[in-house]
Amino acid sequence: MTQAxxxxxxxTPLHARHRALGARMVEFGGWDMPVExxxxxxxxxxxxxxxxxxxxxHMGEIEIAGADALKAVQHITSNDxxxxxxxxxxxxxxxxxxxxxxxxxxxxxxxxxxxxxxVNASNIVKDFHWIAAHVKEVGGDAAAVNTSSRxxxxxxxxxxxxxxxxxxxxxxxxxxxYYWFGTGEVAGVRVTISRTxxxxxxxFEVFVPPSAAERVWDAILxxxxxAGVIPAGLGARxxxxxxxxxxxxxxxxxxxxxVVEADLGWIVGWKKDEFLxxxxxxxxxxEGAPRKLVGFEMLERAIARHxxxxxxxxxxxxxxxxGTQTPFLKKAIGMAYLPTDRTAPGTExxxxxxxxxxxxxxxxxxxxxxAK
Amino acid sequence: MSYPxxxxxxxxxxxxxxxxxxxxxxxxxxxxxxxxxxxxxxxxQVGRTLKKGEVFGTIESVKAVSELYSPxxxxxxxIHSDLVQHPETVNKDPHGSWMIAMKVTGGQDGLLDSGxxxxxxx
Numbered sequence: 001m002t003q004a005x006x007x008x009x010x011x012t013p014l015h016a017r018h019r020a021l022g023a024r025m026v027e028f029g030g031w032d033m034p035v036e037x038x039x040x041x042x043x044x045x046x047x048x049x050x051x052x053x054x055x056x057x058h059m060g061e062i063e064i065a066g067a068d069a070l071k072a073v074q075h076i077t078s079n080d081x082x083x084x085x086x087x088x089x090x091x092x093x094x095x096x097x098x099x100x101x102x103x104x105x106x107x108x109x110x111x112x113x114x115x116x117x118x119v120n121a122s123n124i125v126k127d128f129h130w131i132a133a134h135v136k137e138v139g140g141d142a143a144a145v146n147t148s149s150r151x152x153x154x155x156x157x158x159x160x161x162x163x164x165x166x167x168x169x170x171x172x173x174x175x176x177x178y179y180w181f182g183t184g185e186v187a188g189v190r191v192t193i194s195r196t197x198x199x200x201x202x203x204f205e206v207f208v209p210p211s212a213a214e215r216v217w218d219a220i221l222x223x224x225x226x227a228g229v230i231p232a233g234l235g236a237r238x239x240x241x242x243x244x245x246x247x248x249x250x251x252x253x254x255x256x257x258x259v260v261e262a263d264l265g266w267i268v269g270w271k272k273d274e275f276l277x278x279x280x281x282x283x284x285x286x287e288g289a290p291r292k293l294v295g296f297e298m299l300e301r302a303i304a305r306h307x308x309x310x311x312x313x314x315x316x317x318x319x320x321x322x323g324t325q326t327p328f329l330k331k332a333i334g335m336a337y338l339p340t341d342r343t344a345p346g347t348e349x350x351x352x353x354x355x356x357x358x359x360x361x362x363x364x365x366x367x368x369x370x371a372k
Numbered sequence: 373m374s375y376p377x378x379x380x381x382x383x384x385x386x387x388x389x390x391x392x393x394x395x396x397x398x399x400x401x402x403x404x405x406x407x408x409x410x411x412x413x414x415x416x417q418v419g420r421t422l423k424k425g426e427v428f429g430t431i432e433s434v435k436a437v438s439e440l441y442s443p444x445x446x447x448x449x450x451i452h453s454d455l456v457q458h459p460e461t462v463n464k465d466p467h468g469s470w471m472i473a474m475k476v477t478g479g480q481d482g483l484l485d486s487g488x489x490x491x492x493x494x
Contacts, residue, residue, distance in 0.1 A: 041409040042409075238435075325411040327434065
């Protein structure tokens with residue numbers, strides 16, 4: 001077992017709270033983060049049935065502003081940011097000229113000429129350098145700023161999230177649609193609230209000044225106590241996102257996989273004239289990509305994990321990118337890249353699980369979809 | 373949770389309860405805490421011969437896979453099949469959740485007593 005070296009790891013403004021709550025801490029993307037408090041299964045079930053509170057302050061924020069900000073965002077991201085109204089959010093990819101992922105991001109439109117990209121923790125420095133260079137390439141009046149240290153980010157997720165957060169804010173959360181955001185106060189602290197998350201449940205992410213992070217965290221936990229809200233760590237966040245079929249950068253896609261291969265064609269603005277990698281993606285859309293990310297279920301009793309090889313007819317045919325035994329569905333599920341002509345639901349293949357080849361079958365995603 | 377005085381322990385966090393030539397083997401409370409929620413257990417066939425330190429099975433939590441190491445030399449005489457069906461019991465009662473029973477043929481040197489093991493996990 002590898003011991004973390006906490007001295008060299010970054011800490012979020014809620015680090016002391018995690019210690020006090022008895023969290024088990026792990027290194028994640030250079031940060032000392034809580035992996036679990038009461039246990040992954042307990043926290044996963046709490047989010048599916050009640051509510052869970054996550055510290056995701058390690059996520060990064062990069063803002064792009066200036067008269068030509070839209071032009072810059074359109075150049076560096078795959079989705080069509082011109083379709084965003086002010087206070088609206090979209091899922092998108094920061095793409096290479098090869099159509100692969102520098103990162104996957106959420107694009108927030110703060111004003112006509114001001115955007116914020118929420119990026120993965122382990123990619124903050126890489127993304128910022130990439131964005132700054134490519135924004136400069138577009139020219140005109142636009143500049144990128146890494147504002148990650150200005151925000152703690154707290155996610156309240158689950159069926160009770162809206163009622164619990166509403167008890168602490170004057171912002172009308174019922175009027176806030178999925179993938180929209182607004183500003184206001186939570187527990188007397190000036191914040192940005194967005195109706196987003198990474199769990200497959202309804203929920204909110206609250207951008208808080210770091211100095212007020214503990215105050216907001218404590219207020220939400222206290223307000224949610226009687227409704228069964230508990231703190232939840234990165235372990236449950238991973239099983240929840242996988243059940244909801246949300247991709248994880250570094251596992252399910254990276255700089256070697258294209259947006260089309262990751263089966264995320266819906267985050268490409270196909271009508272856009274230009275963005276980095278658009279020619280590759282348009283060609284793959286028209287002609288088909290050689291491989292595609294699929295969801296699967298194990299047919300034999302075993303758990304497939306990230307990096308295990310997939311076989312078809314005795315030949316290595318692909319690789320598992322994510323896999324676990326899911327607490328809510330109680331099945332061994334995962335995602336894998338397979339040859340595109342072998343990705344129809346029901347297609348059987350084998351996973352090499354520590355030397356044994358065990359049967360799996362392609363299933364439609366998402367594995368889990370909440371009742372509306 | 374305290375570590376029973378009539379068990380011996382390994383540095384890999386297995387426990388073994390030796391009764392004459394017979395032994396039962398499981399994992400410690402420390403090990404189950406490190407693993408988190410156990411969801412899968414794979415155990416060897418009855419009759420398999422094991423050397424001390426040899427892998428006899430696999431335990432998986434939601435998050436991770438770990439191998440199980442034999443604390444002594446011997447032959448597997450029984451596997452705990454109820455535990456394979458309900459592996460989450462390992463989290464609730466690690467020191468009551470034996471995994472395999474063995475006929476011990478050697479390798480008992482170097483095992484830790486409960487005091488030494490408690491110190492190891494501090």
